[in-house]
Amino acid sequence: MTQIDAAWGAGPTPGYEQLAARFRPLFAQLREGAIDRERQRRLPVEELQQLKASGFTAVRVPVAYGGAGASLTELTNLLIELGEADSNLVQALRGHFGFTENVLNSRDPARQQLWLERIARGETVGPATGEIGQAAQAQHNSRLYLDGEQWRIDGSKFYTTGCLYSDWLDVTVSDYEGKRMFVTVRRDDPGVEVIDDWDGFGQTLTASGTTHLRSVAVDPRHIVSNEERFQYSPAFYQIFHLANLAGIGRALSGELAAAVGQRTRSFSHGNAPRVAQDPQVLQVVGSVRAAAYSAGAIVLKNAEALQRAYEASQQDDAAALTHAVNIAELEVAQAQTIVSDLIIDASSRLFDALSASATLRPHGLDRFWRNARTLASHNPRIYKDRIVGDFAVNGTPPPAQWKIGIA
Known part of the structure; x- marks a missing residue:
């Protein structure tokens, strides 16, 4: 290092x-x-x-x-x-x-x-879980059904992030009783079509678009009920976004420092002959780096709680597992608003240490705000402070899992 x-x-x-x-x-x-x-x-x-x-x-x-x-x-x-x-x-x-x-x-x-x-x-394995449609919360338009003696699935998914790059797809479906199930099929199976139609302004290369499943045959070994999923999954999936935000913070901090260090143009009303020696500019660079450092430190503290939840899951103690899962979810929820604010703000403030030329497309500095803003829009952060506050005041545990759909 x-x-x-x-x-x-x-x-x-x-x-x-x-x-x-x-x-x-x-x-x-x-x-x-x-x-x-x-x-x-x-x-x-x-x-x-x-x-x-x-x-x-x-x-x-x-x-x-x-x-x-x-x-x-x-x-x-x-x-x-x-x-x-x-x-x-x-x-x-x-x-x-x-x-x-x-x-x-x-x-x-x-x-x-x-x-x-x-x-x-x-x-x-890529995820094919989200849907755009009229299904109720906890329900899916995608279906698992028997065709004679062959299990099959039908449906369309959106936000299938990474499926285009994956060998397998993990698909959420509803069975004939309306129960939520997970089914794994190969990406190149007949009837599977993954489309790169993600048109968000950020995270543009994640292939987070549409997947169609048309009468896709399913191996019975690859059908798993929702009850068999790991219990600390909400905190696990969210910490991915937070770790990613911390990584964005490090990247933008590094690129900002390099750009300031290389600048030869300066301003008549600046504080030094070179921008790299201007204390006000250095203050911006330092504050951006501090935001990135703080975000990383918070996320790694979250990861300790997540590790404890995993360790509890390997023991035969349901009460201990529930407690560890709730604490992990609360720790991550406490961090979500803070970490996203730190990096979104830093991705904008970095331009204060540079000039208009920093907005030229070849520099790609806009990607940091676009990507951070997109990541922070997942699993709406506006609800997290309320969940944490409800626990602090009333002892209410966090919800076990998020559901999206028509009320």
Whole structure:
């Protein structure tokens, strides 16, 4: 680590530096092309293949199955580092790591072995859960049904982030009784169509668009009830966004410092002959870096709570698990508004240390605000302070899971 890198703080575990050293050269390579990919809207297909080949997508898989056996605190810090390289890549893998977490918590040894071996080989799984339609909350228009003796699924999904890059799709459906189920099918199965039609102004390379499923055959081994999903999933999926925001903070801080250091043009009403020596400009650079540091520190504290929830899930103590899950969710909720505010604000303030030329498209500095604002719009943060306040005043636990649909 360089002296500047060390100022972000030590890794979360004694073995983290050795683990991260495997991936840092690749992260640096991925960062070099991030602006060009963003400007040209070139999907990071090759880059995600490189992450698969490096073993990054199997980092949570136990060593016995060929993975790295990383803890959740280690994974979170790696996500911050990858987010610093390109936040699109972190979000594109969010569903895959969630699926991996579910497998790690499965009580079915055959299911665990099947999927851990696949993930260790570099196979990835994308999420096909969200829908745009008239389904009620906790219901899905997508259906699981029997066609003779063959299970099949039909439906259309949106926000299928990363599915275009994945080998498998994890699909939420309703069965004939209206129960929520998860079904896994191959992306190249007949009847599966993944479309790159995501048109949001941020996170433009995540392939978060539409997936159609038309009479897709399903292996019965790949049908799982909603009750079998890991219980700390709300906090887990949210910490992905927060780690990504912290990574964006580091990236914008680094690019701002480099731009200020290289500037030769200055202003007659400035405070020094060079911008790099102007105390007011240095104050902006420092405040932006402080925001990035604080965001990362908060997220890593969240990750400790998440790790405790995982450890509780491996024990046969339902009460202890419920408590650990609630605390993890509350810790993440307490952080969500603060972290998103820190990075959204920093992504705007960075321009105060530069000039109008910083808004030129080739610099790509606008991507930080667009991406941060998009990430912060997930799982509406406006509700988080209320949830935390209700716990603080009334002891009300956080909701077990979010549902989206027509009331």
